[in-house]
Amino acid sequence: MTNTGEGGARARGTWWREGAIAATAFAFCLLGGALQVDDKAISAPPAAAYLIAVVSCAVLPVRHRAPLAAMAATTAAGMLVPPLDLLLSPPIVAPAVIVAYTLAVRTERRAASAVLLASAVLLVVSNLVFSFGSLSWQDASRIAAVAAFPLVAGILGHSTQNRRAYLAAVEERALRAEKSRDSEARRRVAEERLRIARELHDLVAHQITLANAQATVAAHLFDTRPEQTRKSLRELVETTGDALDELRATVGLLRHTGDAAAPAEPAPGLSRLPTLLESFRRAGLEVSVHQEGTARPLPPGVDLTAYRIVQEALTNVTKHAGTNSARVRLDWSRDRVTITVADDGGDAHTASAATLPDRPPGYGLIGMRERATAVGGRLSAGRRPEGGFLVSTELPLPPAKDRTHANEGPLTGGEAL
Template identity: 80%
Template sequence: MTNRGVSLPRPRRAWWREGAVTATAFALCLVGGVIQLDDTLSAPRAAAYLIAVVSCAVLPLRHRAPLATMAVTTACGMLVAPLDLLLTPLIVAPAVITAYSLAVRTERRLTTAVLLTSAALLVASTALFGDLSWQDASRLGIVAAFPLVAGVLGHSAQNRRAYLAAVEERARRAEESRDSEARRRVAEERVHIARELHDLVAHQITLASAQATVADHLFDARPEQARQSLKQLVETTGNALDDLRATVGLLRQSGDADAPAEPAPGLALLPTLLESFRRAGLEVAVHEEGAARSLPPGADLTAYRIIQEALTNVTKHAGTGSARVQLAWGRDRLTITVVDDGDGVSASAAPERPPGYGLIGMRERAAALGGHLSAGRRPEGGFRVSTELPVPLAEGDAP
């Protein structure tokens, strides 16, 4: 694990680059010191070496302290005229290099003010120590322009780095967003499959348990009825296997053989569902109000599953042999109510079993469509499950 409080050594390539930049600046300073005031060339004097050494010695610090480095290099440039040297762009090369680094790492307004001040000081120091000719004025203008041009180039580099950083950040966020969306979809699909499996297993296994219980009670006294219950048990388990095979088929890979597709259950299959409960010994009465109409596939499946789960809970937990299902078709809503008169004690349900996810799954299904589900005991006894699902408006109804 990296300790961020300790500064790590700079890469070897960075040290070579810094050495090359410093050596180049030192050579330029000495070349600038060769040029004399009368435009002749001579060997660099000690003053030229002094300015070159001091101004280049602070160059490696321009990355960490650009303002201080700019102040030192500007001060060295101001000493050129008092030491009888000629102020040229070459002798102030360290100041130009520092101006670029300052523009890259500092806010634009501060950089502009510092560079303008530095250029003004360089020109003023020369003007104070001698008479200026037109030739000197043009030379000083070039000297003052070099740090400013370096600052413009530094700002361009800063803008480009900021643009590239923004592009990388957007790409990173887009990648994280895609990963998050993929995880969210996987989680939703996992919950959807778990809910479907719960509804299928709870319904079919509950019916199979009830039919097996009936066959066990009638085996000696009424063998024909017991045999009929066993036939129904075989049919129920076969249907359970078919439903499980169709649901687990959703987990197939894209290259697997296609499984036979069957339409999703809906209210059109409600009579078949109720008949399966009646064969298991639960008498179900159905009452319908309003004009029934077709539902979207999602709402149709949700209505079917809620009725299926509610009646399964009656078979498992209510301890009664009857239940009532009411479908109330409203203008823009379908209200489904399932009630029973049981005492909450079922012989087929073991008391030590943990609570299931039936009510949770029904609430999730209703909420996914923008509906609402309520469940609880009735004051007069029994249990009541009621849900409201939004449905499309009937033809002729204004929104």
């Protein structure tokens, strides 16, 4: 809804300002009409001076809407000054000066310059025609001042126009920068949410899967092998404790409002692969590892990605494959490392959705692909022709000369566990 009170106050302010400008220009015109040559005293303005003042000032209110027409009218009024036996002086062309400033502000530079120059020439020529033969140095200086005043007003108008254009450009750039910052902030928030979702998925899926496997073993052996049941329960306690610790650390980072000085412990990487495999072995999954080539240190992001992909792939084997064995292979080449996780569990990876129709689709494979793509790698997953499931990913390696920059590397090449 339009605020009529504010609009009315603005309109009244505009009318007061325009009225003050017109009254000032009218007073200057009458003062110029009262001026005579130097050897005569100032007398009351003649009727011709009032005529020039009224005609010149009457067009001032329309100078904003029609600056060219207003400039033509004030110039014509100035050209009538010598024929009416008045002295052409700077005060009497005050309306033309005001219109010249408005014209320069509101019109393109070249057009405004041409109009103002033509106006100055016409004022000078009209005065020279009627004072030809009796022109003194004082008259020449007065005529030069009359011609210069509109030109100076035009220069000031051009300066104002440039300043307004500069301020508008600055404001536009500020608005674009603000929109860009907002878009960048939204993009960063979306990326951070996706990263946190992947971390929480990998953490919860891995630990809960192990806990479920250990609880299943304990329930199955509860009556027949109580010692093995107690061992499985102890491992279950350790697994759930580790899950709570990692979950608490992750949530603590999310709740932290300041800048963290340093993480409590380094992000997991391939150097922690033996510990990861041992947790799966405690859950009943036998995992063998084989490496080819010379192992090299990985950048932190690639190292974490490699660890999480192995963790998620083995978690899927534990949940879906229906087998108690899996194989992990790392092939190191000059510019990349290829990691494969395979099992012989048939098609349970894809059949699990059919056997459990109420379970929503998981995000394990999606998360692994996103992780690989984020560090410049690629991942493929699918059933093996000979049976089972295979996850394979290729991750880029830094140049060999950068290997001294890493503090801790993965397992040594050729090692089999």
